[in-house]
Amino acid sequence: MNLYQRLGYLALGSRLRRLSEAFLSEITYAYQQEGIEFDAAWFPVFYLLSQNEALTIKELSEQTEVSHPAASQLITNLKQKGLVMATPGIDDARKQLITFTGKGRALLQQVLPVWDAIMLSMDEISRNQPGCDAMLPAITAFEQALQQHDLYNHISKNLNKQLTPADK
Template sequence: MNFYQSLGVLVFGSRLKRLSDAFLSDVNRIYKSHDIPFEASWFPVFYLLSQQEAVSISDIATQLEVSHSAASQLVSSLQEKKILKTATTPDDARKKLVTFSPKGRKILAQVLPVWTALQQAMEQLIQEGEHSKHLLSAITDIENRLEQTPLLSRIETHLQSP
């Protein structure tokens, strides 16, 4: 048992972050080794646009559960790289629609096989462990409970108790 495992729930967040960092590092290494100019952090926006031809920045923010500012910054970054393009809607000049540029569509075609392989590898990994089969439902359960009562409130309650 390593240091992190020995501390149990006290370092739950740290363990999730370490797992996430390792996961994203390997995924980014795959893109790099296959000469695909793509970063794992772009996945949510790319996926949304792969499912819909055009998406507003507000819809991106809503669907990804991030601030409008965070969604706008990511879109702007990808726009600077000439991967995405934006245009105002004819009915509301304040509303921007995001679409792939030709370069973005080319990158999407390159990443789709990686996403398929990634999904297969992750499904295989989850099936290998006795407890990992329940991982996604357990994470969803924790997310839902934290939405009802944030961790901050839970900690404060325990700090106020004798």
């Protein structure tokens, strides 16, 4: 058992970050080996736009569960690379509709087979390693638990339980 495993929930954030970094490193390497210039950080926007003709920054922000400024910054980056464009909304010109450019659609066609290969590979890996098949449901359950319970309040309450009246 390594340090992170021994520390349990104390190291949860570190373990998840390490796992995410290792996973994204492998995904980035796969894109590079295929000669595809694609940043894994673009995935949520590319995926959502592949499923929708156009989306506003607000819709992208809500569906990816990131702040509006973070979504806006990502869209600005993608616009600078010529992968997406923003056009005024039909009903409300203040709302910018984000769509793929021709270059963005071409890149999407390149990454779609990689996404399929990632899904197949992860299914194979998780199916052949005991416990892995429970990972995604467990992450979902944990996300829901953290949304339903204010972790700080739990920590504070438990800190107060530990203090004796003389300590206060």
